[in-house]
Amino acid sequence: LVLAGLILVKLGGSVITFKDRPFKANYEVIDRLSMELSEAYASFNGALIVAHGGGSFPHPIAAKYGVHEGLKEGVNHRGSVLGYALTQDAASSLNRVIVSSLLRHGVPAVSLQPSAFLIARRRVIVSSFLEPVKALLKHRLIPVPFGDAVMDEELGFTIISTERIIRHLAVKLGASKVIVCTDVDGVYDKDPKRYADAKLIRKVCSSNLPNILESMTPSTSPDVTGGMLHKVVELYELAKLGVESEVINALKPGLLKQALMGIRGLGTTITA
């Protein structure tokens, strides 16, 4: 079986959950996106990985226990360890919701728990076991990894964002394209939810990247992975290695399917 390209899709946490309501999945949107993925996949002979963020499942717990900061020693040790476990449970719980929805739509989706197949050192992925994901793709199964609380050789544990996992997989597996589904139309010069005059940027590349990064402010929701600023940095690093990405608004019906079918210019393109 020769694969005609590998596409990585990210379903953002703000799209598949209600970010201000802990453990509340947006089943309606998840169902529609599963349908779009199912329809696109049926007429597509490439390989697909569908990764997703955690949104209101792991983020509030991770923030409460400071899981992204690593293991705490002393009096906070026991709580810190439990915080890690609770965060991983929350991330995996949302993963079940996504995989089940895809399966209901006939998409042969399979969980791929990042904390079981990779290790970080100071928040950077330093070691991973990719035989399972390669085997899944070979048989046209669709791996579903997610932003996860993972073991870290120096910090004890940390959070690895979905973007970082996507970047790792895209580089190691040789992806042709990344599609990032968010709840806004693309990358803006500032947070469009807070500033009415925020401007959509159609293309992020080396010439405008410094200005964009300078004007962007950190996310307001309890997103321990850094919001849109982090996304742009990660996706630009990927673009430099030759993998373009497209940030689209997946709350608009049909956009994910169109992006999967190869239609361009639906949101922001990040290129080198």
Next chain:
Amino acid sequence: LVLAGLILVKLGGSVITFKDRPFKANYEVIDRLSMELSEAYASFNGALIVAHGGGSFPHPIAAKYGVHEGLKEGVNHRGSVLGYALTQDAASSLNRVIVSSLLRHGVPAVSLQPSAFLIARRRVIVSSFLEPVKALLKHRLIPVPFGDAVMDEELGFTIISTERIIRHLAVKLGASKVIVCTDVDGVYDKDPKRYADAKLIRKVCSSNLPNILESMTPSTSPDVTGGMLHKVVELYELAKLGVESEVINALKPGLLKQALMGIRGLGTTITA
């Protein structure tokens, strides 16, 4: 941190689910066993892995699609691939139930999806990534793997039983003991649910093993991993490598906790 021994516990599928009712977990038993694990762990300074079987979650689907036989080609290919995905989803769904229950009892349990960290070849584990499980144990987190539908280099995919995963981890990590929780008092010369004259065997060792294997009959429930016969073979292989195991009846309150506290002779001891 120096670990005072590693104990691997298996919660059998027949204990934590109702084997004849698909996707029906036995919440009452799961809750009690979580409490026993929590109490024992509080006064125990060793490392612990809690693995579990799939019972009525994955087994009926795996049997229906023949997932243990591997990927089917031709007209059955698409269904076969979906069958794999459905089986893995079912196994991971029960894993969430177990991990959540342990967390409710304050046990820092963390999922460890076998299909994400190991690969088989003709049903034998040939490659695995053990850095995450080692890191979890180092920080006194409790990994929770399970019998899983995994990728197989020759068969496409297959089922790897919890016993086989336990044996792999016990050998690679250097376990001191394995406790296998079942719904009967131990290993019998024949199925005690079918034969009133079945005799409990207190100790399985090299001298009586051949007779035991000969008298035992395959499991009657849709257990694609081979029932008690398979358990005895796997555990005896482990015993030959120096790791003793104890098969106990976990439907009897207190037995798991007693076994964890080091009390012997509660069921059947399997030794070399």
